[in-house]
Amino acid sequence: MKVLTQATVANFGPGFDVFGLCLNEPFDVIRIREGSRLRLKVHGFRYKVPEDPLKNVASIAALRLARMVGAEVKFEMSIHKGIRPKSGLGSSGASALGGALAMAKLLGIEDRQRIIKAALEGEKAASGSAHGDNVVPSLFGGFTITKSLSPLEVFRLDVDFRLVVVLPEIEISTKRARKVLPEYVPLKDAVRNVALASALISALKDGDIETAGRLLDDHLAIPYRKSLMPWFDRVRNAALESGAYGVSISGSGPAMFALGEGLEGIGKAMKEAFEDAGIKADYLVVKVGGGAKCSDV
Amino acid sequence: MKVLTQATVANFGPGFDVFGLCLNEPFDVIRIREGSRLRLKVHGFRYKVPEDPLKNVASIAALRLARMVGAEVKFEMSIHKGIRPKSGLGSSGASALGGALAMAKLLGIEDRQRIIKAALEGEKAASGSAHGDNVVPSLFGGFTITKSLSPLEVFRLDVDFRLVVVLPEIEISTKRARKVLPEYVPLKDAVRNVALASALISALKDGDIETAGRLLDDHLAIPYRKSLMPWFDRVRNAALESGAYGVSISGSGPAMFALGEGLEGIGKAMKEAFEDAGIKADYLVVKVGGGAKCSDV
Numbered sequence: 001m002k003v004l005t006q007a008t009v010a011n012f013g014p015g016f017d018v019f020g021l022c023l024n025e026p027f028d029v030i031r032i033r034e035g036s037r038l039r040l041k042v043h044g045f046r047y048k049v050p051e052d053p054l055k056n057v058a059s060i061a062a063l064r065l066a067r068m069v070g071a072e073v074k075f076e077m078s079i080h081k082g083i084r085p086k087s088g089l090g091s092s093g094a095s096a097l098g099g100a101l102a103m104a105k106l107l108g109i110e111d112r113q114r115i116i117k118a119a120l121e122g123e124k125a126a127s128g129s130a131h132g133d134n135v136v137p138s139l140f141g142g143f144t145i146t147k148s149l150s151p152l153e154v155f156r157l158d159v160d161f162r163l164v165v166v167l168p169e170i171e172i173s174t175k176r177a178r179k180v181l182p183e184y185v186p187l188k189d190a191v192r193n194v195a196l197a198s199a200l201i202s203a204l205k206d207g208d209i210e211t212a213g214r215l216l217d218d219h220l221a222i223p224y225r226k227s228l229m230p231w232f233d234r235v236r237n238a239a240l241e242s243g244a245y246g247v248s249i250s251g252s253g254p255a256m257f258a259l260g261e262g263l264e265g266i267g268k269a270m271k272e273a274f275e276d277a278g279i280k281a282d283y284l285v286v287k288v289g290g291g292a293k294c295s296d297v
Numbered sequence: 298m299k300v301l302t303q304a305t306v307a308n309f310g311p312g313f314d315v316f317g318l319c320l321n322e323p324f325d326v327i328r329i330r331e332g333s334r335l336r337l338k339v340h341g342f343r344y345k346v347p348e349d350p351l352k353n354v355a356s357i358a359a360l361r362l363a364r365m366v367g368a369e370v371k372f373e374m375s376i377h378k379g380i381r382p383k384s385g386l387g388s389s390g391a392s393a394l395g396g397a398l399a400m401a402k403l404l405g406i407e408d409r410q411r412i413i414k415a416a417l418e419g420e421k422a423a424s425g426s427a428h429g430d431n432v433v434p435s436l437f438g439g440f441t442i443t444k445s446l447s448p449l450e451v452f453r454l455d456v457d458f459r460l461v462v463v464l465p466e467i468e469i470s471t472k473r474a475r476k477v478l479p480e481y482v483p484l485k486d487a488v489r490n491v492a493l494a495s496a497l498i499s500a501l502k503d504g505d506i507e508t509a510g511r512l513l514d515d516h517l518a519i520p521y522r523k524s525l526m527p528w529f530d531r532v533r534n535a536a537l538e539s540g541a542y543g544v545s546i547s548g549s550g551p552a553m554f555a556l557g558e559g560l561e562g563i564g565k566a567m568k569e570a571f572e573d574a575g576i577k578a579d580y581l582v583v584k585v586g587g588g589a590k591c592s593d594v
Contacts, residue, residue, distance in 0.1 A: 015495065
């Protein structure tokens with residue numbers, strides 16, 4: 001059994017903890033088969049991904065799902081990590097989902113809510129925190145509005161556009177990115193995000209990517225998280241000056257993304273802005289992804 | 298010149314200070330013509346509407362617009378109030394818009410931003426506060442997302458459905474309804490409203506009124522305003538038990554509205570719940586309105 005799970009952009013501007021976009025690449029590939037003992041092999045980003053099956057997010061998610069249904073399964077799993085860990089592109093979410101989905105296929109489980117629950121539990125066990133806004137779009141594909149994880153209430157928008165994703169070679173601790181957020185926010189800022197997010201959904205439904213891009217502002221998370229990313233304004237301005245409609249942070253960062261015409265040029269300008277700030281960076285022009293795919297090997 | 302402006306439902310569930318829905322009825326009709334002196338005549342709800350042209354919201358809005366463009370105009374105006382003042386259905390917003398629009402027609406002004414500005418200034422002068430979320434949908438018709446009033450940034454959704462509006466014979470001071478709101482709200486509640494509002498827009502775009510109705514919850518305003526409306530839960534439950542998909546407050550109340558099948562029955566149940574709480578009430582099954590209409594008399 002082979003499962004492919006794609007990278008995601010969580011938050012997507014004004015949709016903190018709600019919006020998610022699935023990307024066609026990068027992605028992880030997980031293979032699983034029943035075996036006589038628990039075994040795990042990791043390819044790609046090995047120095048960052050534990051190969052102990054009791055510490056790896058994918059195998060833990062698989063074990064959790066099996067435990068949920070009372071199944072005793074030993075398996076051999078291989079993971080080809082294509083998504084750079086801790087980059088802000090939902091790497092651990094994709095691996096957790098991949099592990100849970102692989103086990104689901106093995107056991108004939110179809111219940112999405114249960115699969116997502118196992119993935120989130122796996123993520124939580126492996127890294128201390130779970131991110132529904134990565135797991136959900138990686139499963140469903142397209143653009144997702146997650147209203148609730150339990151019960152699972154997801155609204156999926158079928159969108160089709162390109163964007164540029166920029167990956168700086170620096171890490172932001174997701175835990176710190178959470179900690180820097182206040183418990184209370186100005187009502188005025190909540191209203192502004194409701195307006196932005198609602199208008200963004202309207203624009204996406206109309207396929208109006210330029211308007212959607214101009215609605216990528218956020219008043220709930222980024223104003224606080226910017227303190228962890230002193231390069232944010234510089235990179236954002238570089239993108240806007242190169243014709244981006246809008247720019248934001250992917251998940252809790254450090255990856256950033258932009259919509260616009262001439263994505264190659266925008267990516268280059270953002271990469272250079274990172275490098276002016278002393279941080280190496282790569283960029284990637286990607287399309288919206290279709291969600292997790294399973295197949296017999 | 299004759300201008301018809303319709304009642305509106307502001308906030309519409311999770312869209313506090315952002316969403317607005319135009320109703321096909323009730324409505325105000327304003328007639329204007331140049332005259333030798335300033336004159337105003339009010340028909341309907343006269344005991345609640347000042348007939349002094351320097352105190353009436355419609356004539357003030359008209360005067361403001363004239364002043365904005367440096368025009369000196371004397372006019373005779375008549376207002377047929379169809380919308381009950383202080384009911385929560387945007388009565389003063391509709392009158393202010395009507396006055397501004399009537400003057401705009403007289404002077405050949407087409408700039409919507411300016412017309413809205415005059416209407417808001419008129420409302421503010423007449424009542425101490427202005428409500429863009431009533432004026433905007435009353436002008437544009439359909440369902441509106443107001444991202445910004447200045448510059449005017451409105452997203453309009455072309456929707457078509459029926460709803461029931463219930464008007465209790467009691468008044469809620471808009472000023473008090475504002476005052477009861479906190480300056481800061483839990484980030485968690487902001488996130489919940491972003492999710493609800495975004496999903497609601499998605500459902501409305503799909504024409505899925507049942508889903509839209511189930512997304513009418515609000516965590517930003519109603520939890521605080523409920524203290525001014527101790528009957529809220531009773532009326533809401535009566536509606537839900539009669540098959541409503543969802544119920545909420547129109548603007549800052551006291552009017553309430555519901556979506557659902559069998560709107561007559563739902564309206565009746567809500568009216569009875571009000572009356573059980575000792576408050577007389579009427580209900581009205583209405584459709585989405587098309588926005589302000591101007592014609593030569």
